[in-house]
Amino acid sequence: xxxxxxxxxxxxxxxxxxxxxxxxxxxxxxxxxxxxxxxxxxxxxxxxxxxxxxxxxxxxxxxxxxxxxxxxxxxxxxxxxxxxxxxxxxxxxxxxxxxxxxxxxxxxxxxxxxxxxxxxxxxxxxxxxxxxxxxxxxxxxxxxxxxxxxxxxxxxxxxxxxxxxxxxxxxxxxxxxxxxxxxxxxxxxxxxxxxxxxxxxxxxxxxxxxxxxxxxxxxxxxxxxxxxxxxxxxxxxxxxxxxxxxxxxxxxxxxxxxxxxxxxxxxxxxxxxxxxxxxxxxxxxxxxxxxxxxxxxxxxxxxxxxxxxxxxxxxxxxxxxxxxxxxxxxxxxxxxxxxxxxxxxxxxxxxxxxxxxxx
Amino acid sequence: xxxxxxxxxxxxxxxxxxxxxxxxxxxxxxxxxxxxxxxxxxxxxxxxxxxxxxxxxxxxxxxxxxxxxxxxxxxxxxxxxxxxxxxxxxxxxxxxxxxxxxxxxxxxxxxxxxxxxxxxxxxxxxxxxxxxxxxxxxxxxxxxxxxxxxxxxxxxxxxxxxxxxxxxxxxxxxxxxxxxxxxxxxxxxxxxxxxxxxxxxxxxxxxxxxxxxxxxxxxxxxxxxxxxxxxxxxxxxxxxxxxxxxxxxxxxxxxxxxxxxxxxxxxxxxxxx
Numbered sequence: 035x036x037x038x039x040x041x042x043x044x045x046x047x048x049x050x051x052x053x054x055x056x057x058x059x060x061x062x063x064x065x066x067x068x069x070x071x072x073x074x075x076x077x078x079x080x081x082x083x084x085x086x087x088x089x090x091x092x093x094x095x096x097x098x099x100x101x102x103x104x105x106x107x108x109x110x111x112x113x114x115x116x117x118x119x120x121x122x123x124x125x126x127x128x129x130x131x132x133x134x135x136x137x138x139x140x141x142x143x144x145x146x147x148x149x150x151x152x153x154x155x156x157x158x159x160x161x162x163x164x165x166x167x168x169x170x171x172x173x174x175x176x177x178x179x180x181x182x183x184x185x186x187x188x189x190x191x192x193x194x195x196x197x198x199x200x201x202x203x204x205x206x207x208x209x210x211x212x213x214x215x216x217x218x219x220x221x222x223x224x225x226x227x228x229x230x231x232x233x234x235x236x237x238x239x240x241x242x243x244x245x246x247x248x249x250x251x252x253x254x255x256x257x258x259x260x261x262x263x264x265x266x267x268x269x270x271x272x273x274x275x276x277x278x279x280x281x282x283x284x285x286x287x288x289x290x291x292x293x294x295x296x297x298x299x300x301x302x303x304x305x306x307x308x309x310x311x312x313x314x315x316x317x318x319x320x321x322x323x324x325x326x327x328x329x330x331x332x333x334x335x336x337x338x339x340x341x342x343x344x345x346x347x348x349x350x351x352x353x354x355x356x357x358x359x360x361x362x363x364x365x366x367x368x369x370x371x372x373x374x375x376x377x378x379x380x381x382x383x384x385x386x387x388x389x390x391x392x393x
Numbered sequence: 394x395x396x397x398x399x400x401x402x403x404x405x406x407x408x409x410x411x412x413x414x415x416x417x418x419x420x421x422x423x424x425x426x427x428x429x430x431x432x433x434x435x436x437x438x439x440x441x442x443x444x445x446x447x448x449x450x451x452x453x454x455x456x457x458x459x460x461x462x463x464x465x466x467x468x469x470x471x472x473x474x475x476x477x478x479x480x481x482x483x484x485x486x487x488x489x490x491x492x493x494x495x496x497x498x499x500x501x502x503x504x505x506x507x508x509x510x511x512x513x514x515x516x517x518x519x520x521x522x523x524x525x526x527x528x529x530x531x532x533x534x535x536x537x538x539x540x541x542x543x544x545x546x547x548x549x550x551x552x553x554x555x556x557x558x559x560x561x562x563x564x565x566x567x568x569x570x571x572x573x574x575x576x577x578x579x580x581x582x583x584x585x586x587x588x589x590x591x592x593x594x595x596x597x598x599x600x601x602x603x604x605x606x607x608x609x610x611x612x613x614x615x616x617x618x619x620x621x622x623x624x625x626x627x628x629x630x631x632x633x634x635x636x637x638x639x640x641x642x643x644x645x646x647x648x649x650x651x652x653x654x655x656x657x658x659x660x661x662x663x664x665x666x
Contacts, residue, residue, distance in 0.1 A: 090561055110564040117565045123558040127580045136576070137566035188566065 040102075041066045041224055042087055042192060047096030049082050049248075056082045057093070058248040064192070064226060064241075069218055071227045071235040074245035075271070080228045081120075083245070084194050087226065089113050100191075111140075116185035117194040121201060122177050124169045130156075130180055131165035137188040155183040158217065175206045186217070192224045199234065211237055232272045236260065244268050265377050269311040276317075276351050280310040280376070288376060292348040293325055295369060299376040309377045314341065314354040316373030321359070324366020326351075330359050421633035433634035442618065446638075449615035452529070453597035456536040457544075460593045461586065463537070464544035468585070469578075471545070472552035483549075490542050498606050501535050502526065505607070527609035535603040540596060544589040551585030552578070587650050595643055615639060 042064040049057040057079045064070050072080035085091040086098055089110035097106045105113060116137070124133050131152055138148045156162050159179035169177065178198060185193055195214075199207045215238045218225045229235055235242050236256040244251040244259065244267075252264040263269035266277050280290030285300035290310045302308060318324070319342075328346035339354045344367060351367065359365050425432045437443070471483060489497065504510050505525040512522045525531055555578065563573040601616030608614075613621075619639070622632030 088565060090564075109569075110561070111567045111569050115565075117562070119558055119562055119565075121558070123556070123562040125559060125562070125577060127577075136563070136568075140567040140572055140576075184566070 039066045040064070041068075041100070042226075043099040044083070044086065044093075045097045045099065047083075047086060047093040047098065049079075049086065049091060050094045056248050057086075060096070060248070060250055062243060062250065062253070064224060067222050067224055069215070069225045069227065069238060069240045070243060071229060071239040071241070072243050072245060073229060073232060073235040073271075074251075075230055077247070078245040079248040080230075080243075080245050081196055082248075084117075084196055084226060084228050087192070088115055088117050088194050114190055115192040115194055116188050116190040117196065118181050118185050118198045120196045120198070122181040124177055124180055124184070126169055128169070129165070130161070130167045130169065130172070133169060133180055134184045134187050136184065141188070151187055152183075155187045158186070159183045174201050175210070178202060178210065182214075182217075186221070186223070190223065192226060193218075195225060195227045197228055197230070199229075199231075207234070214238065236272070242272075244271065246271075262375060263311060263377065266309045266311070269309075269375070269377070274314050274352060274354075276312045276314065276349070278310050278312075278349050279379075280308050282306040282308045282376060286371075288374065290349075291326060291346055291351075295325070295374055296371045297374040297376060298371050299374075302376060302378070307379055309379055311375040311377060312351070312369055312373060314352045315339070316369060317351060317353045317355075318368045318370070319353060319355045319357055319359065320366040320368065321363075322366060324368045326367040328365060328367055330361050330363050330365060333358065333361055418633045418636050421629050422637045423634075425630050433631050434638075436631055437634060437638060442635075445613050445618050446615050448612070449598055450642075452533060452536070452614065453594050455533055456540060456597045457590055457594045459533070459537045460541050460544040461590065464541055464589065465548055465582075465586070468545050468548035468552055471549045472555070486542060486545060489538075494539065495602065495606075497539060498535055498603055501531075501538065502606060505531050505534075526607065527611050529608075529612070531607040532604045532614075535607040536597050536600060539603065540593045543592040543596070547588035547592060548582060548585040551582050551588075555581055583653065587653055591647055591650055594646065598643070599639060 040063040044060055044062045047057055047060045048055065060079070060083060062083070072083055074080050082091060086093055089105075089108060089112075092107060097104055099105065100113065125136065128136070134152045134155055135148050138151060143151070152165070153162075156164060159182055161176060161179050161183070164172075164176070164180075169180070172180065178201075181198070198214075199210050202210060211234055214225075227235075227238065239256055241253065242256055242259050243253050246267055252259055252268045254262075259268060260272055263272060263275075269275045269277055278290050280288050282288050282299075282302040282305070283294065284304045285302075286297055288295050288297050288299075288308070288310060326346045328344040328351065331343040331345050331350065334341040335358075336354075339356050340358050342353045342355065342359060344351045344353050344365065346367070353367065422433055423429055423431065467486070471486070502509075506512065507522060507524070507526065509525070511525060516522055559577055559581070560573055563577045568576060599616045601614060601620050604612070604614045604617055610617075615635070619632055619635045622628045622635060626632075
């Protein structure tokens with residue numbers, strides 16, 4: 035589905051707000067019909083990036099391109115993108131029909147066409163017959179749908195979505211995630227999606243852009259980002275992981291947790307200090323044997339699996355296993371080569387919650 | 394102690410100074426020579442009196458329209474995003490209200506007099522002295538000057554609370570600045586306008602000081618007429634009837650205005666009374 039043409043491109047974009055650098059040298063391209071997610075903790079610059087593309091902010095330095103033309107400085111109302119705003123920003127003085135028809139009326143579309151297209155949109159978002167309803171009389175989920183319909187009815191090249199599911203409950207979120215993805219595939223519209231929810235990003239995206247403190251950390255497919263995080267921040271932010279210091283002895287050989295492992299990475303040199311990421315589900319549990327020996331410190335039932343904290347003396351591993359081991363038991367742990375991810379040393383990861391909201 | 398008791402002083406105040414007087418007015422209006430009568434109302438139907446009422450309504454209407462035309466852009470300017478921090482501008486609009494109402498009107502007299510500032514300026518540039526005082530225009534100008542803040546502040550109060558995101562949403566959907574104003578800002582400010590119109594129209598239609606000072610008694614407004622009945626003619630019965638007519642008219646106009654604002658937010662938008 036995804037074509038190779040660059041629909042939107044950011045070139046070295048920097049954005050300052052009163053001396054605070056919200057974006058630092060961000061370069062990024064989005065291909066036609068791609069579902070791209072900007073992912074990161076609050077204050078990482080993901081919403082600012084979206085607003086640069088929407089035209090609500092202008093970059094302090096750098097340029098924005100749309101289908102190869104420079105659109106830096108072009109006002110929002112002359113860009114062929116539409117936005118689903120955080121908390122929807124529906125017009126309270128208009129009913130559902132008038133809200134969705136807003137863009138079409140501005141574009142002077144014929145009355146009969148407006149009626150037909152609004153009806154189609156309502157059908158698409160599952161709100162048939164809601165034309166005359168008051169916005170304030172709708173539930174959060176319904177308002178969400180109206181906001182999506184209001185943006186999509188204009189048939190934009192790109193739909194920008196700013197944490198659109200943030201205000202919905204867990205159940206509704208899951209449903210809407212699937213629906214959005216289906217809509218995107220059916221309509222063939224490029225989606226640029228902003229979220230801080232890594233699970234949402236992994237489920238829906240073709241490409242994930244992980245951001246932190248105004249910088250892009252990694253761009254890749256969900257699988258690539260999950261399996262091969264580029265640094266400790268990405269590893270920690272996407273999914274759960276054990277991150278521990280190690281030494282790359284030579285190619286395909288790494289030492290951590292007082293043990294030498296075979297791995298699949300190379301090119302780090304000899305005796306290089308590195309960060310090692312091991313996903314909890316990549317640790318194999320044996321009752322008696324294994325590369326490492328450890329004592330189970332705690333056990334939590336998580337539904338699909340048990341989460342155990344296993345102390346090997348050198349490190350306490352988080353382990354996911356469908357086999358329950360009792361607290362206090364001595365067990366063996368093994369890590370296979372493809373379960374070990376080596377990253378260059380990076381600065382320590384701050385708690386994302388501690389960083390203030392930039393916008 | 395029940396919480397409703399706290400309202401007792403207010404209730405007493407209302408009873409003594411509002412409800413009882415209204416009944417007294419009604420009593421005087423419907424009596425003449427000791428018995429029930431509608432003679433007072435019949436008297437009002439004379440063309441001279443009806444004419445005064447029409448003139449008052451017309452002048453108050455003009456005043457309200459002018460206040461809206463001047464006041465709305467001013468409120469829009471005050472509520473602009475980059476203006477919010479410089480509260481100096483807001484203060485500039487408030488300061489005239491700190492001065493006594495009479496003083497403000499007297500100030501206009503010295504400006505409009507035959508030998509006033511404006512006429513001296515007109516003479517200086519060669520246009521020559523104009524008759525400014527004691528005209529309908531002078532009264533209208535005095536009314537607009539005095540009542541303009543009552544239009545600006547309700548509108549400003551609504552506009553300053555508007556949701557910036559709605560403006561962004563409109564732009565996102567293709568609306569330029571003008572269309573955004575027409576389709577979003579203006580409709581959402583209707584409660585402020587309703588509130589402002591009410592607060593200008595009501596005092597404008599009943600005013601009697603401004604026409605007295607700036608109109609010089611050359612023509613009469615409804616407020617003057619009522620005042621005359623009580624203070625000069627000593628006809629409390631006719632005066633009360635006129636007051637009652639005025640009250641009903643105001644009630645009707647408020648009722649019509651509130652129709653224009655189905656959300657009923659005008660009261661919130663006001664913030665002055």
